[in-house]
Amino acid sequence: MATITMKELLEAGVHFGHQTKRWNPKMKEFIFGERNGIYIIDLQKTLKMFKEASKFVQDLATDGSQRWLGGLLTNWVTVQKSVKRLKELDEMATDGRYELLPKKEVIKLERERKHLQANLAGIKNMNRLPDAIFVIDSNKEQIAVREARKLGIPVVAVVDTNCDPTEGDYVIPGNDDALRAIRLFTSKISESIAEGAQLMTDKQVADMQAASDAAQAAADAAPEYHSEEAAGVDPAEDISMEEVLGPGTHKKPVANEDADVPKVESQTV
Structure with a gap:
């Protein structure tokens, strides 16, 4: 441990x-x-x-x-779609379909695949929460x-x-x-x-x-x-x-426990 x-x-x-x-x-x-x-x-x-x-x-x-990975839990459906797309592009890169496409289209698809690979490679085969x-x-x-x-x-x-x-x-x-x-x-x-x-x-x-x-x-x-x-x-x-x-630290919280609790600003993920 x-x-x-x-x-x-x-x-x-x-x-x-x-x-x-x-x-x-x-x-x-x-x-x-x-x-x-x-x-x-x-x-x-x-x-x-x-x-x-x-x-x-x-x-x-x-x-x-x-x-x-943090941030994936609440976007499970979206993540699964992206993983499916990554697997599809991986197959296209290995089964010969790239060879049937124009070079410009292949470059575009390969750029997309590398982006997805960088973010999702580690969870590509994870199928549960x-x-x-x-x-x-x-x-x-x-x-x-x-x-x-x-x-x-x-x-x-x-x-x-x-x-x-x-x-x-x-x-x-x-x-x-x-x-x-x-x-x-x-x-x-x-x-x-x-x-x-x-x-x-x-x-x-x-x-x-x-x-x-x-x-x-x-x-x-x-x-x-x-x-x-x-x-x-x-x-x-x-x-x-x-x-x-050191002695400069006061041991008890100085705030009143019964005082109104200030709202903490939250950030949307």
Whole structure:
């Protein structure tokens, strides 16, 4: 399972939330305090919840689930039409039909095929909806999040202090605007998926070997996957947030929990 450390989170600026006037009270439990009008996210909770989310996606990959590119879920019908068109153009390029067309037309079709190939090659043979989606900023991606929840698809989401954490099944409190923070989370989640896929491959190989061996030999040869394997926080990472951030950080949110919650502008995907 992919690991993440307090040092990595701090260096990526994951602890910086939004201005105190732009917050969602539902994020209160994930806020450590406030500094210079900016909410500070409790990175101890980020570490814990990242570990849970990471294990979830690795288990999915181990079971043979596939990743899904962001933005495709809510455009399923359109995407399927584009995939069908890509397959048609691939066939035309290999079955001799290109040779029957004018050169100008072939150039046009080939340009279209390359464009579709660049965007859809990875999902050309996928014929079902995903087993989970991973999003950065559940506010910005609210259409995909709500559609996934409607379809019963688990949502893994990085949520900032202005987000609603109840919209995700596995939420990771953290800065969803800083490029370094986004790169950190996406790379670590990708690692978990890759490791899960490798576990699945190893298991398939072991199963094939087991089929030709005696029952006891098969049991001894089959690799074991320990779900409780430590992955995120070790004793060395049990760092005090007060120690890290210094005395200038106020521990409690200054905003009134009962105050009117400002509307967060959403963006249509």
